[in-house]
Amino acid sequence: MKELVKEFSWSKSRDIVFRECARKYYFNYYGSWGGWKFDAPERTRQIYMLKQLKNRYMWIGEVVHSCVERGLVNIYRGAALPDIEEVIRLARKVMKEGFLSSRRKRYLSKPRTCALFEHEYNIDIGEEEWERLFDYAEKCLRNFYASSCYQELSSLPQEHWLEIEQFSHFWLDKVKIYVTLDFACRKGKEVFIYDWKTGRGGNTESDNIQLACYALYAMEKWKVSTADIRTIEYNLARDEMCEFPVDGEIIKGVREYIKESVSSMKAILRDETRNQAVETDFPKTGNKNICMQCNFKKVCTAANNEVQSPSAAKPGKPRTLSLFKL
Ligand code: SF4
Known part of the structure; x- marks a missing residue:
């Protein structure tokens, strides 16, 4: 069996953990x-x-x-x-x-x-x-x-469906960026990306970064422009839908955000090329x-x-x- 390789990659959840405690x-x-x-x-x-x-x-x-x-x-x-x-x-x-x-x-x-x-x-x-x-x-x-969201999705022609909870990735500056879109489909020339939320809290900055990552992925995967991407958060507990706008500035911002996060994660590695880390190099949160x-x-x-x-x-x-x- 092929040995698993511990390669460096990035995801929003990885970023959250890194920011909480190294x-x-x-x-x-x-x-x-x-x-x-x-x-x-x-x-x-x-x-x-x-x-x-x-x-x-x-x-x-x-x-x-x-x-x-x-x-x-x-x-x-x-x-x-x-x-x-x-x-x-x-x-x-x-x-x-x-x-x-x-x-x-x-x-x-x-x-x-x-x-x-x-x-x-x-x-x-x-x-x-x-x-x-x-x-x-x-x-x-x-x-x-x-919900009306479910009614609409369930009547969508099969050829318009794009992804359901698929573990996917795209590349940014040779770093693999992992994403899992809850649901994505086409309606006309637009790509709709849905994110199901089950928490009671409202939309956070972290959620917006995640949605912007999904938009970046959609641009690469389905070759769509920001004008044709719709990112929608549906809070199932509150039965509320909220659309997150995507434009060139947001995409530029999220690219920068990922690059900075990757650079902080790599800076703490003992050997960046081999992705090797030593426990004591990672400070504990206070x-x-x-x-x-x-x-x-x-x-x-x-x-x-x-x-x-x-x-x-x-x-x-x-x-x-x-x-x-x-
Ligand atoms: S310091 Fe230790 S216990 Fe506290 S969050 Fe970090 S890893 Fe967990």
């Missing part, structure tokens, strides 16, 4: 590398496992995204329009199975299965909170399937709030970088839950 960035993109191998050092395996953790909000967002994606893919393949009650039933089933698998800490032996931050760090948030989150996911899905929510706090604060025993070695006593409405 040490966290190191753990995510360097310290975890190779942790999937059976003969990897114990600390590397642990960092790789911690990298997979998602907090409850991220997890719920991912479940909603994948339900929307599955629905759209089915429409694209010519299947009948999904019944919303069946969509909700499946989403709740996925959440229940993921929750139980994570609570049993199955991710310790199967790192790609559902791994929740709250379980790894033994944060008891209470049954009502989990129930509230599952209801929240249901609300997002009901909003989406009842922001305790970021540390509180960091996947890697277990390895980061371990004295002398020794590996702490995963809490998972002592799984908590399973509780009987009544929260899943199946």
Whole structure:
């Protein structure tokens, strides 16, 4: 089998981690590398496992995204329009199975299965909170399937569909830039790019940079001008659509932004050409709030970088839950 190469690349999510804490960035993109191998050092395996953790909000967002994606893919393949009650039933089933698998800490032996931050760090948030989150996911899905956006997309001719949640990339100054567009299609000569949001917050500057990256990708991939690109953020929780304008200035700005971010990331590497990094070169943030929510706090604060025993070695006593409405 071909050996995976740890090549340098850029993405908005990578940039976010780098800005939060350089040490966290190191753990995510360097310290975890190779942790999937059976003969990897114990600390590397642990960092790789911690990298997979998602907090409850991220997890719920991912479940909603994948339900929307599955629905759209089915429409694209010519299947009948999904019944919303069946969509909700499946989403709740996925959440229940993921929750139980994570609570049993199955991710310790199967790192790609559902791994929740709250379980790894033994944060008891209470049954009502989990129930509230599952209801929240249901609300997002009901909003989406009842929306005019969905009605319009589901009647779009197949040849107008461009991408659905595809892990893609483009190049900028010989650096691979990764993007995943939630949905893209053509309407006339225009390319529409949709971004589904599940958080309660409004549109942020970071979101706008992400949308501008998508526009840059669309220009390269589908050879369209900025005048023919429409980037739309649809907040599923609030059932609100918001269009982000794209023009030459914004594209120039995002190119500069990426170049500066790439240059800061490369400057901290021990060997830029071989993309090699040394943990102690990456300073830790002084922001305790970021540390509180960091996947890697277990390895980061371990004295002398020794590996702490995963809490998972002592799984908590399973509780009987009544929260899943199946
Ligand atoms: S625990 Fe804090 S300092 Fe350590 S990697 Fe995480 S965010 Fe950075």
